[in-house]
Amino acid sequence: MPSLLDGINSFMWALRELSTFLPLLLLARLFQQGLWKVRPYSALGVFLLVDLARDLALLLPPYDSHPYTLIWEATLPVLLLAQIGAGVATYAAITELYPKIGPFAVKLFAACLILACLAGLVLLPFEVKRIGADEAPVRVFILVQRWVATLLAGGLVLAVLFLARFPRPLKKMPRNIMTHTACIALYFASYALLYAIKNLKSMHGAQWAAQGQLGFVCVLYLAWTVGLSKAGQASEPWRQLDPAVKQMLDRRYERALEWMRQAAGDGRK
DSSP states (O other): OOHHHHHHHHHHHHHHHHHHHHHHHHHHHHHHHTTSSSSHHHHHHHHHHHHHHHHHOOOTSSSSSSHHHHHHHHHHHHHHHHHHHHHHHHHHHTTOOOOOGHHHHHHHHHHHHHHHHHHHTTTTHHHHHHTTTTHHHHHHHHHHHHOOOOOOOOHHHHHHHHHHOOOOSSOOHHHHHHHHHHHHHHHHHHHHHHHHHHHHOOOTEEEEEEHHHHHHHHHHHHHHHHHHHHHGGOOOOOOOOOOHHHHHHHHHHHHHHHHHHTTTTTOOO
């Protein structure tokens, strides 16, 4: 009679297989819907391909071997660059809906990244204490992963919150952009949390967190696949407002734009 442990192991094996199949399904969806060449989904596709190629390369040597460690360390910078590219492309696609904010968009994202960086410093003293002599190289790499994931998740969330509070886009934000931004921000946030837990516990003491995060990422892959579509690229105009309300919103919009131009050092009207 199968034990509970056997059932858990079987479930985790199925979850790992699913985490490999779902990115392939998402890539197929991007091609099928004609989104492969559209920013930011092209950057998402590149990131998925890099991640899958890295996973395949890590299947070649035994898990606890020296070649496995070398491949893991050598391919990590490529993966991080692909993640950064996907995050920056997402922010660029959002700011394209706000054409009048101009150079302020760059300063806004930089400020949000700085705030996310400062928030990431909170756990740093506790993480550094866990770096032992034998574990130092691996834990430093995990710390770098946590740092990048924190910056990308925090930067995107803070920037979107700011833009949602101030000038609205010229048209309603397309459903694809909303779905993608939510999914990729949650994706990076889940990895930031996982790597923080790994750095605060023993190297093998965070298996429950890794398993839970893997399941959460599978849900995000499904949300991406279902939520992204050719029809979701459409951007509808805002509904007609009462003239007095519209005039009030326009004045607020222009004041916010003027403040942004001044903050960006651009004196143009």
